[in-house]
Amino acid sequence: MHLSVFYNHIVRASEQTGLTLEEVLNRVHEFGISAVELDLEEALGCGKEVMKKRLEKAGISVASMYGFFDFGNDPDTKPGFEFIDTAEYLGAGKVLIIPGFVDETASAEERNTALQKMAGTLNIICDYAERKRILVTMEDFDDIRAPFSGSDELLWFLEQVPKLHITFDTGNFIYRGEDELEAYEKLKHRIVHVHCKDRSLDEQNGGMPKLAMSGARLFPSPAGYGFIPIEEILTRLKAGGYDDTLAIEHFDAVDHLGYMEQSAEWLRSSWAKKPV
Numbered sequence: 001m002h003l004s005v006f007y008n009h010i011v012r013a014s015e016q017t018g019l020t021l022e023e024v025l026n027r028v029h030e031f032g033i034s035a036v037e038l039d040l041e042e043a044l045g046c047g048k049e050v051m052k053k054r055l056e057k058a059g060i061s062v063a064s065m066y067g068f069f070d071f072g073n074d075p076d077t078k079p080g081f082e083f084i085d086t087a088e089y090l091g092a093g094k095v096l097i098i099p100g101f102v103d104e105t106a107s108a109e110e111r112n113t114a115l116q117k118m119a120g121t122l123n124i125i126c127d128y129a130e131r132k133r134i135l136v137t138m139e140d141f142d143d144i145r146a147p148f149s150g151s152d153e154l155l156w157f158l159e160q161v162p163k164l165h166i167t168f169d170t171g172n173f174i175y176r177g178e179d180e181l182e183a184y185e186k187l188k189h190r191i192v193h194v195h196c197k198d199r200s201l202d203e204q205n206g207g208m209p210k211l212a213m214s215g216a217r218l219f220p221s222p223a224g225y226g227f228i229p230i231e232e233i234l235t236r237l238k239a240g241g242y243d244d245t246l247a248i249e250h251f252d253a254v255d256h257l258g259y260m261e262q263s264a265e266w267l268r269s270s271w272a273k274k275p276v
Helices: 009-019 019-032 042-048 046-059 079-088 108-131 152-159 180-190 228-239 256-273
Strands: 002-005 035-039 060-068 094-096 134-139 165-169 191-196 196-198 217-221 243-250
Touching: 002 009, 002 256, 009 019, 009 035, 009 042, 009 079, 009 256, 019 046, 019 256, 035 042, 042 046, 042 060, 042 079, 060 243, 079 094, 079 108, 079 165, 094 108, 094 165, 094 191, 108 152, 108 256, 134 152, 134 191, 134 243, 152 180, 165 180, 180 191, 180 228, 191 228, 228 256, 243 256
Parallel strands: 002 035, 002 243, 035 060, 060 094, 094 134, 134 165, 165 191, 191 243
Antiparallel strands: 196 217
């Protein structure tokens, strides 16, 4: 098992603490975190060559990259190919694609057309990525406009795109009120990456809350300190033979550096207690 963290959190930690990016990366490495989840725009923003050198200097690799696209409206595969090429250059073995959104006001026909375009484009990108030995994934994205925010919607994509895999985000199913463990059982056969996102209902946690469809305010939390059943998910992952990356995620937290340290400690300890 390896730990990663979102590069965004490293940037935010630098801003919150006054430490340089290099200093935060070194602290992250000391926490036992060996990789990052890297946004395509973040990589291109500073230049992929600069990003590669920055991470290599800290002994940090790229576990997975993620990128946002609009394939439902524009099924051009070129941006997807360029994304895969960037991931290959940075040494990422997996990518997470958010293929587009569908407005709530769209008709059933418009929604279906958008979904078909997304699936068709993903099939082509998956073929290209396979030649680069990169796995393409989707996740349960917590947005009402995302036609893949629940397990059944993801299953539809898996049926349409045979080479597609799942990044299982522990903290996003609650957005629609779906049970995380039931979702896990539906998707476990295609899970290759895991985002360990916890949620808290306690506003004392601070940070910017995510408003669930139920109206509940979901606050950021270090992994293992909220109400998402991450420990049981870890038990099932390990029992199923998973031994890959556990990614720490807590966007909009009040103390990104502290949350990273707490999450890393809890995840290592919890994973070590699980029977093989």
